[in-house]
Amino acid sequence: MLAETFVSAGHRLIGEHAPEGRDYWARRFWDREEVESRPVLGDDFRAQKKKIAEYIEEHGRDAARVLEFACGTGEFTAMAADLTPAKEILANDISEQALKITGDRVGHPGLTLRQGDFWALDGVGPAPLVLCVDAIHHMGQVRKVLERLKTFVEPGGTFIGNLWTIDNYHDYQRGRYGAGKHLGRSALFLANAAVMRATGGRVRWASYRTQLLTGAAVEPLLHEVFDEVVDVHTTRFFVAFVCRRSDR
Numbered sequence: 001m002l003a004e005t006f007v008s009a010g011h012r013l014i015g016e017h018a019p020e021g022r023d024y025w026a027r028r029f030w031d032r033e034e035v036e037s038r039p040v041l042g043d044d045f046r047a048q049k050k051k052i053a054e055y056i057e058e059h060g061r062d063a064a065r066v067l068e069f070a071c072g073t074g075e076f077t078a079m080a081a082d083l084t085p086a087k088e089i090l091a092n093d094i095s096e097q098a099l100k101i102t103g104d105r106v107g108h109p110g111l112t113l114r115q116g117d118f119w120a121l122d123g124v125g126p127a128p129l130v131l132c133v134d135a136i137h138h139m140g141q142v143r144k145v146l147e148r149l150k151t152f153v154e155p156g157g158t159f160i161g162n163l164w165t166i167d168n169y170h171d172y173q174r175g176r177y178g179a180g181k182h183l184g185r186s187a188l189f190l191a192n193a194a195v196m197r198a199t200g201g202r203v204r205w206a207s208y209r210t211q212l213l214t215g216a217a218v219e220p221l222l223h224e225v226f227d228e229v230v231d232v233h234t235t236r237f238f239v240a241f242v243c244r245r246s247d248r
Contacts, residue, residue: 003179004170006186010193014208017201018141021209022094022117025138029098030072032134040175044237048162051233051240052133053079059158059230059242060084063129067152068092069118070135074102080131081108090114090124118148126154132161137210146225156247159226162240166212172237215239 036045056079060066064087066080071091080089088110093099099113114124118139130153132139139145142163153159173182185207192207213221218239222229226243233240 001170003173003183003186006183006190007166007170010186010190010208013190013193013197015197016141017196017204017208018144019138019209019211020204021138021206024206024209026094026096029093029095029101030134032072032075038176040172041237044235047235048134048238048240049075052076052160052162053083055160055231055240055242056080056129056131057083059160060086060129063127063158064088065127066090066129066131067124067127068131068133069121069149069152070094070132070139071102072098072134074098074105076131076133077102077111078106080129081106081111084129086110086129088112090127092116092118092121092124094118118145124152126152126157128154128157130157130159132159134162134164136161137164137212140211142211142213143221143225146221150225150243150245153245155245157245158230159243159245160241161243162238163218164210164212164238165215165218167215168236169212 036042060083063084066084066086066089068077068091071077071093077091080086089108090112091102092114094117096115099115103113130149132149136142136145149159188207192205196204215234219232222241222243227246228244230242230244
């Protein structure tokens with residue numbers, strides 16, 4: 001279909017240029033609970049949340065400290081507070097609004113909220129459990145995001161995250177926006193890609209704020225970045241995973 005052609009052509013034009021959504025996300029927050037109520041995507045989001053909760057409970061049972069990046073409104077921060085023995089939880093997001101909601105939601109005495117750009121964040125140190133859920137695909141070139149996330153995992157520690165995949169992306173977009181609007185959004189993405197290509201990536205806007213991989217590409221990439229891939233769980237729209245950093 002035409003929308004698929006536009007998006008595929010746009011990805012070829014973009015090449016290795018990373019998504020740029022920092023200004024976009026700094027001005028708003030993403031309400032996961034609202035998305036869970038949608039008829040098209042809700043079941044998949046709820047299934048992902050259940051799986052992430054299982055991961056946190058199983059792999060965070062000994063974690064004394066938790067780092068969460070792009071925490072949003074704190075759904076998974078709250079899980080970390082409830083399901084791990086962590087004495088310290090540091091939750092980061094670029095959105096002040098999101099962190100306010102997280103602070104109201106999570107009643108943990110060791111919670112620290114840190115506003116800032118993931119790429120500029122420093123001084124947070126490593127942790128035995130690091131989380132980044134529903135956000136990696138928004139934060140930049142996926143491989144580079146994963147490589148940076150790994151640096152925050154202490155030796156022997158665990159990383160839990162997920163990626164939204166492109167496999168059924170067009171079905172979702174048509175269901176949510178309608179075929180006409182989805183076609184328009186796809187055309188805008190292609191136009192953005194053409195401008196990025198022409199300017200060497202110097203000019204871009206928020207219509208390219210998500211890098212989507214195929215589901216089949218996720219696990220091989222995880223093996224390239226992390227020392228161990230413990231588990232991978234695939235649903236219609238997402239791939240969730242648990243990875244470890246070696247203790248050497």
